[in-house]
Each structure stands twice: as structure tokens, then as C-alpha cells.
Amino acid sequence: MTVKVSMSVNGKPVSGEVEERTLLVSFIRETLRLTGTHVGCDTAQCGACTVVMDGRAVKSCNMLAMQAEGAELVTIEGIAEPDGTLHPMQEAFRQHHGLQCGFCTPGMVISAIDLLKNTPNPTEREIREQLDGNLCRCTGYHNIVKAIAAAAQTGGGVLRR
Amino acid sequence: MSATNFIGQSVKRKEDYRFLTGEGTYTDDVVLPRQTHACFVRSPHAHAKIRKIAKDKALKAPGVVAIFTGEDIAAAKVGGLPCGWLITDVNGAPMKEPPHPVLAQGKVRYVGDHVAVVIAESIEQARDAADLLETDYEVLPAVVNASVARAQGAPVLHDIAPDNTCYVWGIGDKAAVDKAFASAHHVTTLEFVNNRLIPNAIEPRAANAQYSRSDESYTLYVANQNPHVERLLMTAFVLGLPEHKVRVVAPDVGGGFGSKIYLYAEDVVLTWAAKQVNRPVKWTAERAESFQSDAHGRDHVTRAELALDREGRFLGMRVMTTANVGAYLSTFASCVPTILYATLLAGQYTTPLIYCEVTAVFTNTAPVDAYRGAGRPEATYVVERLVETAAREMNLEPAEIRRRNFIRQFPYQTPVALQYDTGNYEATLAEAIQAADVAGFPGRKAEAAKRGKLRGLGYACYIEACGIAPSNIAGSLGARAGLFEAGEVRVHPTGKVTVFTGSHSHGQGHETTFAQVVASRLGIAVEDVDIVHGDTGKVLFGMGTYGSRSIAVGGTAIVKALDKIVAKGRKIAAHLLEASEADIEFTDGVFRVAGTDKQAPFAQVSLAAYVPHNYPLDKLEPGLNENAFYDPTNFTFPAGSYVCEVEVDPETGSTQIVNFTAVDDFGKIINPMIVEGQVHGGLVQGIGQALTEACVYDTDSGQLVTGSMQDYCVPRADDVPSFRIGTKETPCTHNPLGVKGCGEAGAIGSPAALINALTDALGVRDLEMPATPQRVWRAANKKAA
Amino acid sequence: MYSFKYQLAKSVADASAFVAKNSDAKLLAGGQSLIATMKLRLSQPSDLVDLGALAELRGIKVAGNTVTIGAMTRHAEVAASAEVKKAIPALASLAWSIGDRQVRNMGTIGGSVAHNDPAADYPSAVLALDATVTTNKRKIAADQFFKGMYETALEPGEIITSVSFPCPKRAAYMKFKNPASRYAIVGVFVADTGKAVRVAVTGAAPCVFRVAEMEKALSAKFAPESVASIAVPEKGLNSDLHAKADYRAHLITVMAKRAVAAAL
Numbered sequence A: 001m002t003v004k005v006s007m008s009v010n011g012k013p014v015s016g017e018v019e020e021r022t023l024l025v026s027f028i029r030e031t032l033r034l035t036g037t038h039v040g041c042d043t044a045q046c047g048a049c050t051v052v053m054d055g056r057a058v059k060s061c062n063m064l065a066m067q068a069e070g071a072e073l074v075t076i077e078g079i080a081e082p083d084g085t086l087h088p089m090q091e092a093f094r095q096h097h098g099l100q101c102g103f104c105t106p107g108m109v110i111s112a113i114d115l116l117k118n119t120p121n122p123t124e125r126e127i128r129e130q131l132d133g134n135l136c137r138c139t140g141y142h143n144i145v146k147a148i149a150a151a152a153q154t155g156g157g158v159l160r161r
Numbered sequence B: 001m002s003a004t005n006f007i008g009q010s011v012k013r014k015e016d017y018r019f020l021t022g023e024g025t026y027t028d029d030v031v032l033p034r035q036t037h038a039c040f041v042r043s044p045h046a047h048a049k050i051r052k053i054a055k056d057k058a059l060k061a062p063g064v065v066a067i068f069t070g071e072d073i074a075a076a077k078v079g080g081l082p083c084g085w086l087i088t089d090v091n092g093a094p095m096k097e098p099p100h101p102v103l104a105q106g107k108v109r110y111v112g113d114h115v116a117v118v119i120a121e122s123i124e125q126a127r128d129a130a131d132l133l134e135t136d137y138e139v140l141p142a143v144v145n146a147s148v149a150r151a152q153g154a155p156v157l158h159d160i161a162p163d164n165t166c167y168v169w170g171i172g173d174k175a176a177v178d179k180a181f182a183s184a185h186h187v188t189t190l191e192f193v194n195n196r197l198i199p200n201a202i203e204p205r206a207a208n209a210q211y212s213r214s215d216e217s218y219t220l221y222v223a224n225q226n227p228h229v230e231r232l233l234m235t236a237f238v239l240g241l242p243e244h245k246v247r248v249v250a251p252d253v254g255g256g257f258g259s260k261i262y263l264y265a266e267d268v269v270l271t272w273a274a275k276q277v278n279r280p281v282k283w284t285a286e287r288a289e290s291f292q293s294d295a296h297g298r299d300h301v302t303r304a305e306l307a308l309d310r311e312g313r314f315l316g317m318r319v320m321t322t323a324n325v326g327a328y329l330s331t332f333a334s335c336v337p338t339i340l341y342a343t344l345l346a347g348q349y350t351t352p353l354i355y356c357e358v359t360a361v362f363t364n365t366a367p368v369d370a371y372r373g374a375g376r377p378e379a380t381y382v383v384e385r386l387v388e389t390a391a392r393e394m395n396l397e398p399a400e401i402r403r404r405n406f407i408r409q410f411p412y413q414t415p416v417a418l419q420y421d422t423g424n425y426e427a428t429l430a431e432a433i434q435a436a437d438v439a440g441f442p443g444r445k446a447e448a449a450k451r452g453k454l455r456g457l458g459y460a461c462y463i464e465a466c467g468i469a470p471s472n473i474a475g476s477l478g479a480r481a482g483l484f485e486a487g488e489v490r491v492h493p494t495g496k497v498t499v500f501t502g503s504h505s506h507g508q509g510h511e512t513t514f515a516q517v518v519a520s521r522l523g524i525a526v527e528d529v530d531i532v533h534g535d536t537g538k539v540l541f542g543m544g545t546y547g548s549r550s551i552a553v554g555g556t557a558i559v560k561a562l563d564k565i566v567a568k569g570r571k572i573a574a575h576l577l578e579a580s581e582a583d584i585e586f587t588d589g590v591f592r593v594a595g596t597d598k599q600a601p602f603a604q605v606s607l608a609a610y611v612p613h614n615y616p617l618d619k620l621e622p623g624l625n626e627n628a629f630y631d632p633t634n635f636t637f638p639a640g641s642y643v644c645e646v647e648v649d650p651e652t653g654s655t656q657i658v659n660f661t662a663v664d665d666f667g668k669i670i671n672p673m674i675v676e677g678q679v680h681g682g683l684v685q686g687i688g689q690a691l692t693e694a695c696v697y698d699t700d701s702g703q704l705v706t707g708s709m710q711d712y713c714v715p716r717a718d719d720v721p722s723f724r725i726g727t728k729e730t731p732c733t734h735n736p737l738g739v740k741g742c743g744e745a746g747a748i749g750s751p752a753a754l755i756n757a758l759t760d761a762l763g764v765r766d767l768e769m770p771a772t773p774q775r776v777w778r779a780a781n782k783k784a785a
Numbered sequence C: 001m002y003s004f005k006y007q008l009a010k011s012v013a014d015a016s017a018f019v020a021k022n023s024d025a026k027l028l029a030g031g032q033s034l035i036a037t038m039k040l041r042l043s044q045p046s047d048l049v050d051l052g053a054l055a056e057l058r059g060i061k062v063a064g065n066t067v068t069i070g071a072m073t074r075h076a077e078v079a080a081s082a083e084v085k086k087a088i089p090a091l092a093s094l095a096w097s098i099g100d101r102q103v104r105n106m107g108t109i110g111g112s113v114a115h116n117d118p119a120a121d122y123p124s125a126v127l128a129l130d131a132t133v134t135t136n137k138r139k140i141a142a143d144q145f146f147k148g149m150y151e152t153a154l155e156p157g158e159i160i161t162s163v164s165f166p167c168p169k170r171a172a173y174m175k176f177k178n179p180a181s182r183y184a185i186v187g188v189f190v191a192d193t194g195k196a197v198r199v200a201v202t203g204a205a206p207c208v209f210r211v212a213e214m215e216k217a218l219s220a221k222f223a224p225e226s227v228a229s230i231a232v233p234e235k236g237l238n239s240d241l242h243a244k245a246d247y248r249a250h251l252i253t254v255m256a257k258r259a260v261a262a263a264l
């Protein structure tokens, strides 16, 4: 009934014995107790669960933990510097008030980093269009868009790991 | 400006670091030792009798701890969910209040109604077992539409309301209004639907209930906007538990918008079950459950008329509304379509006579309650659609007709019970017109036409009543609770401060805004102030956060407590400085003897209070800690002017908002950055209502058609524009901060502005919300629906 | 989600044999459709056979006049591929229009084509470009592949290994998105192969289909006005909350017109 799954999360090797039906997000939240990755929906639409897997942003609610076997994952807990200094994208969200309740924020920040990685100098239209995998109910997106545009100038598209 | 005045400054938020790094603690992040997991079995039918529930198979499933149904709840004498506001019918009878059981008693009344709870070791096991629960239903005909529910022969939900009517309520002098209409030069009439919405805070509702046998106490972690109210309702009305034995903690909460105000069945069942299984019981809604069982918003059908004289002056307004309250009365369901709605129908205008009648109706749908704006968006929609339409019909500029009717003398008593203390409507309108470059609109419209696109421009000038509410007024109108707020200021010996507030922050940034207020008043740094909220075990009392009340009511309670701190500090300083108390001044964090250079900084005074060696112990208690309860003397009246410009592709029906300008008057602004953020968020929720969001039930089966984000469109970033925001500050006259509140404004003013713009672009009289591409295409091409 | 047994496929042959033998077993590609339905307990496979480790199913090759895309190639890879952008830009932009960035990082062309969701994008490209679906058993022409709603010519245990697209002279895809799900309410792929014009429509009906009348008109003259007055009959088109059949029929014409304009 259970299987062993191993991967690297935020630079550290981790493993766990899980039911085969365990979603990656449950493995992260419940087995690893990294609760910064959130679950906001059951149809893979809100993006609150977004993590980086082998360099690309994915929705951890819509895949099995086993699909990440051997992969390198970065969750929101692995975005800032080890000393706690915020990543430029996190800092931009803070400076531009790109978050309110904070629930969408981890997924939004990770998705935004991925966005800049693929489109280093986006226009406002491009930012808006490419945020289509993430929902925010609080900010009206205005300041998120501003934050991402600003982070494009400060290295917001580069992951430390 | 003094170095310690933080009012009006965009201080970066204290709460951001934890949210940005994943260190926030939301309810689902709370893991309690030995916790179990609950799965609610919900009704698949809109209306059915429960013939039988067989637990045996499900009980044998792996990991099952317990299963409870309505029978268990009834046997334990668990009460039903109360409604917090009594509305009296036009005929003098109290509204019909059918029982609202936490687990169905023999009958289910909407898809998603609570039938049973399965508690197991893991959530997947609970779900597996829930599938094995055998429930035998006798399906009954269902009704989801409020007008249909009132018709002869419609299915009846509750025996005590044979016509499915909860109440018929009225406000205003009907005869006088009818007379005004009879002699009017022009009457504008509109009939429309204010669409039903599903709140969809991105954090789903969640709760984790713990019972401790050792002291017979309970702790409930719950995603909620007002933990003290939750506790009060649960202990006093539903479970009969001793209030002091129940602690309710609302930790970080991922958005509420109204939907997390209420006491829900799940919260009660979990708390009760935690004792039965003697282990913590945890539940987090799946999004599908949120769609089915979070309280929905709006759902009105309205016929509205405006009577005007030859010059376009408003003579009277007559509004008949049918409000769908769903299958049961949710906590504040009854006051939203009445008190929070009809009293706002004067808008910003001098309309001398208003009559409004509201019929509240039960249907086989989820309960409907307050959703961002709560009644006030509905009222603004009525007023501003009427006004814009009247302007078009009378060939007046929409801005001009508004100017002709603006209230200019304050205080102003409306014909619908409210007294506006202050306002400056002309100022926000003028600035909005400027910022939106209304003058350049004809040129832009012509340019768009060359590209085959239709441009339109629409206004909305809204008003809202916030700072809810003076308890005595609310009480006389039927409120069953007080609506004050409480605060406590705890000054530590070193002069650092912890403030406990009954307001709750679930995105509003109180930890920062409130700290700015405290720091400014005490003349200390913002970093030296921490705000604690959301825990009945820590905060003295609270009515919570909704109705844009936090800064106006919660903030004022803190200011009152601060006044007491400063007063006591003055006494201590007088002693320390060997001066008379009357000579002590307090500015910039320093107590001074007027006209001398003798002074004692705040931290020296606080230290003296806790190390009272040189201290007037005969006259003064040691310590520096004060409480205050503040009950407002009036509502506050934020108001503003919105201008929306749209461009429609008539071939596909797609609408693009090319410009949205919002100029609001929130009175004094503490943190402009946060206020603008609140406006942005509100605007997008209002735009969502007008353009993309609709909760749809199947009229035959009562099934929820829009039961997931695949069918219910929560706006995404590319559905909305960046905004042009402006503010005017006309301070509120009756609270010490001069603040009015800003949380709901955007959602209140934007739907009317948008539909006014769209009807202008399309050259049609009306357009139903949400104006989806299909609807717009039909309107643009005169196609039948 | 119901429980199931999970295995990582070691070879296409093994995976095929296992799924052929176990009728309730299912192949797992990106999981963006399959996991989503399993989470809602709408699908209950006994086993999942994960194709994720089969390197031979991944990659994009351009040889002569044909672009061949391995079944396990992600939508994002197709969207970003310089080769695809050069050879069939319409295909890259179609891949870019699927779902959202995160979904594109997981979802695969093989999964999309095998799933044949009535509102999926890829099937329109496969059909309009007259692509060939290659499986571990055979080659299937596009016209023979899509059989109905969620139905294809695939037999039990048959695995798509790649899809080969002949390069057209010009082509374009226009998608009118469902505002909520962002799948196609109507998507029209127009391809001019030089010899013939093919028009495939997705989202509008239970299964992707071609519009002969438009193809004929465009073969005579490849210009937007050729299709402007050709209306697909409403009968047989999907009708739902977001778009009734008449609106869908209208959108087919509009999207076809715009696709032709974009291809020019």
C-alpha cells in the first residue's frame, strides 16, 4: 500500500513512506511539514500550490508525489537566502504591496520567478497573461503586476538553487 | 511633520515577511497531536427526505473513528444555527426563522447540505468511508429561483413558511412616494437581477477542534473573521457550553470577504465531535465544498423606478426587491437585503422620498449572506443604473444629472433612516472626470470605431455606510448583538507596546495600520508596537472585521485605550518631574513640563509604572495597561466616483476594460499603500460580479451548475486592467481618527460603472450581469438569449 | 482519490503489455487531465503506469518537411522550441495557449491527443495539419484517429510514441477561451499545405471536426472573406452555460476568419 519516495527539497535530500495516491502537495505539507505551499482548489486552477520542480514551476496539487521521485524541488521555504534575506521577487512583493492575506502569495511568488525566467523583460500585458495559472482574490493583481515588473529589474527571475 | 507621525505614510507591512517566506500559519497548517480528520457527507439533492442512513458498512472501513448523523446530533440536543438579526414583517410579525440544524434532521434542502460527518485517521480514509455511507433519499421537487418559490404550488422548504417567504419588509412613506411619481415629469424604470456570487476566498474554510478532558475545555482553530462572535454564538445558542471553557483561535486567515463571518455547521459539529471522540477533529473544505456550502452573496431581483422633474431633479424612488436567502437563514442573512441595502438608496443625492419593499424568500440553494459590500453594492447598483439611464433618457450628461442632485449640506438626513455626517461628492466626481480624461473620450471612441470596436463610458457615484455600528441603533433595527469594538493597550516596562484588538485581519494589514496609529499617538517607532488579534484566549473581546469597520470602530477603541494610557502617563510624569499634572504636555513620545526643559520620555514613564520606587502609589496603581470599548455614535459614510471605459469586440462579445478610474473619499487615510490595495481588490471583485462571476443552479434539478472554478470564473490578472486611483480626504466628524473605512468600496461602486459603460458602448438600455462575452454578443447583435 | 498501485514504466513494451492485460490500469503521462479527474473521484484506475522515465518518448525532431514530437514532450517545450517556431509557428503558439504556464510545464502532447478532450487544443492541430499519430503498434492518420468525445482509435494497451506534423505552407490557430476554464469554447486551426486547405474545429462539438465547406472556399481563395459567410450548422454543436450552440456556430466563423488573416 505504501511506497518510498525520495527527492531533494530546497537542497536537502528527503524521503518518505507514503500511500501511492499521495499528491505531491500532501507530501510537502503533511510529510515534510513545509506548510508554505498551499492548497486553494481541487481543479488545478488557483496555483497556490506552485513549486519548482527541476527548474520549472508546476502545480503540486495536480501530480503524485511519485512523479517527483528523484527530482529537485524548491518550495517557498527555499526561496529566500539561508540567512533570511528575501529573494528579489519577495522583496518586490513587499515593496509594492503585492500581497494581502498571503494565501496565494507563495504560489504567486514562485510562479512570478518562473515567469521572469522565461520572459525576462515582460510588458504589463505579458505579465497579466502569463499569470493565468494563479488566482488572487485580494489584491486585484494591480500590485502583483507592479511587483513583477519591478523585480524584472532586480534579478527576480533567478533562483538561488 | 513630526518624526513619529506615521499617519498618512505607506509603511511597509509587518505581516509580509511571514507570508512571503511561507511562515504564515493558516488553520490547515495547524496540526494537533492525535488529530483525526473529518469528511462531511453532503446532500447530492437539492430537496429530499432522508428515509434512512445506514452506517454499518462505512463504520467498518479502515481507519474510521466515528460517524455522526442528524440523529446523533438531535439526541445530544445540539441546537441549530442562530440568525443574528430579527427583521419584522410589514404586517408586524417577526420574520420566519426555520430551524437550521447542523446535520440534517430528516430533510435536506440544498445541494451540499450537511448530512453526516465521517471521522477517520486520515482524510483519504474518511473520504473512502464516506463513499460507503448508505443514505436513502426520497427526492422532492426543488425550487432555486426566488420568484418561482413564491408562486402557488411551489415546493415548500419549511413548514413554518408555507409560501417560502421569510418576511416582507418595507421602509419609507409609500403613499408620499406614489404621489411624487404621479406628478413626475419623467419616470425611469428598470428591472434587473443582481447576480448570485460565490465568495471564493483562496483559503478554503477550515477548522480544527480540540477538547481537553483535564479541564473540560475546548479550543477551536477556525478560518474566521470574528472569533469572539463565533464563540458567543456557539456557546450561548448552539452547544450550551460554558463560554470561559471555549477558546476560539482564528490564526492567519486567507481572505474572507464576508464568507468567514458566520457560524457554520462544520465548526459546531467539529467542536461537539472532538469531545465525543476525545481527540482533535480537523476539516478543511475542498473547493467543491466551498462552492456548495460557503454562504453565497447577492441574488436579488429588483424593479426600480426613479421620478424626476423637468430639470432632472430626483423627486422620488420606488424599489421592489425579491431577495433569495437560500435554504436557511445564515448568521446575518436577514439584515443584508434590508438594513444594509434599503437604507443606502438615497446614494449621494437629495431624493426626498424613497420607498423600498423587500421580500426575502427561501429556496433550495445555499444560504445567502453578506459578501464584500453586503447590501450596499446592491443599493448602489439600483441607484446608479437608474441615474445613468435617466440621464440618457432625458438627454442630460450623466455627470450633470448627478451634480444637480448631489447632497451639499451636512449633516444630511436621508428619507431612509441614515444621517450622513459629512461628504464632498462634487470633489471626487471632478477628480475622477479629470483623471479618466472624459474630455478625450469622443476621440477615443471614434478611433475605436475605425477598428470595428465599440467604446463606452460609465459612471457610478456610490455611498456606503461603514463603521458598523452604533449598537443602540442596530438594536432598535433588530440586531441581536452589540456592534462595538474592544481594544487593550499593554505597555511593557521598557516602553514597547502590545495591542490586543477585537478586529481581525485576514489581508487588511491591521498589524501595520494599527501599529501606525499607536506609534503616532505614543511617539514611538512602528517596530515598537505589535498587534495581536484573532484569539479569544488573548484578546479581551471583539466583534470582528466586516462592513469596513476595523479602523473606524476597532481603531477608535484602541485610540480610547491610548488616551487612558497617556492620561495615566501624565500623572506618573507629573510625579517624576515634580510638576502639576495640568502642566504636563505629551508630544512626540516625551512628557514635558510646559515652559521648562524638564522632560521624561515615554519609556522612562513606563519603567516607573512597573518599577514604582519613585511613584505615587497612594494615588495610582502601578502598571500601564488599559482597555477600552468603543461604540460608535453613527455610521461612517465613505463615498466616491468611479469612471469606467470599455471597448467591446462586437464580433465575439469580448469586453476589455481600457480604463478604470476610482476616486474615493475615505476620510483620513492612515496608510495609502494599504488603502489603495483594498480598493484594487474590491474593484476586481466588483468587476468579477459585472463581467465574469455567476452562481448558477439548474432550475429543474437544483444542482449547482457552477460548482468549480472551471465553470465559475474568478477573475484572473488578464481579465482586469491596472487602475487609476485617487483619494479625497473629508474627515469623518465623529471618530477621533477622522477615518471612514475602505474595505468594500471598490466592490460597491464598480459593477454599476461597468454596466453603465457597457450599455453605453452597446447602445442598449440594460444588460444582465455578468456581462459575459455571450451576453454582450447577443446584446450587440440583438440576438435572443 | 481512490487508491491504486503505481509503477514506473521501464519500457514502452512493458507498459503496453501491462495495460493491455489489466483493463482497469491506466497510463500516466503529465497527469494534468488524469490526476485531476482522479482527485474528484471521477476515475478509479487499479494501476497507474507512469511513462515519465521513458526518454525515448521525449523530444522534438525536424526532418525534411516533418516535425516529429515525442509523446512525452511537454506543452512548454513545444511552445518554446525554436525549431517548431520556425517550422510550424502556429503549432508553437497553439501549445502556448494551452492551460497555464504550470500546466504547460507538465502536460504532454501524447496525453492530450490520447485524452481527446472535446475542448483540447492539440487535436485541432493534428487534424488540420494532417498529422500522423505513431503508436507502439502502428501509424494512424489524423482523419482516422479522433472518434468521438474522449474517444480515439487507440486500442487497449496501445501507446502513442510520437506525433508527426507535415509543415504547412501557412497555418494559424485562433482560440476563443472559456473565461473560467480557459479551454477552448471554439478553437479553429487553419492550415494551407500548398496542395489543400484543412480547417479543424475544437471545443465546439463533442469531438474535433473538419469544415469541408470552408476548406473548399479557402482552397479556391485563401482569404478571410472566403469563410466570412460560411456558417457551420448549430445542430450537433455543444450548448452550455458559457456558450449556446448558435454562439458557438458564430464563433467558428469568426475564429476561422481571424485564423486565415493571421496565417496570411
Ligand SMILES: Cc1cc2nc3c(=O)[nH]c(=O)nc-3n(C[C@H](O)[C@H](O)[C@H](O)COP(=O)(O)OP(=O)(O)OC[C@H]3O[C@@H](n4cnc5c(N)ncnc54)[C@H](O)[C@@H]3O)c2cc1C
Pocket: A043, A044, A045, A062, C026, C027, C028, C029, C030, C031, C032, C033, C034, C035, C036, C051, C071, C072, C097, C098, C099, C100, C103, C106, C107, C108, C109, C110, C111, C112, C114, C115, C117, C119, C120, C121, C122, C154, C158, C159, C160, C161, C181, C182, C183, C184
Ligand atoms: C488547469 C488546467 C487547464 C488546462 N487547460 C487546457 C487547455 O486550455 N487546452 C488543452 O488542450 N488542455 C488543457 N488542459 C489539459 C492539459 O493539456 C493536459 O496536459 C492534457 O490534456 C493531458 O496531458 P497529460 O500529459 O497531462 O496526460 P495525462 O493526464 O497523464 O493522461 C491523459 C490520458 O491520456 C492517456 N495517455 C497519456 N499518455 C499517453 C500515451 N502516450 N499513449 C496513450 N495514452 C496516453 C492517459 O492514460 C490518460 O487517460 C488543462 C489542464 C489543467 C489542469
Ligand code: FES
Pocket: A038, A039, A040, A041, A042, A043, A044, A045, A046, A047, A048, A049, A050, A059, A060, A061, A062
Ligand atoms: S491547489 Fe493547486 S492549483 Fe489550486
Ligand code: FES
Pocket: A098, A099, A100, A101, A102, A103, A104, A105, A135, A136, A137, A138, A139, B202, B254, B255, B507
Ligand atoms: S493575497 Fe489573498 S489571495 Fe492573494
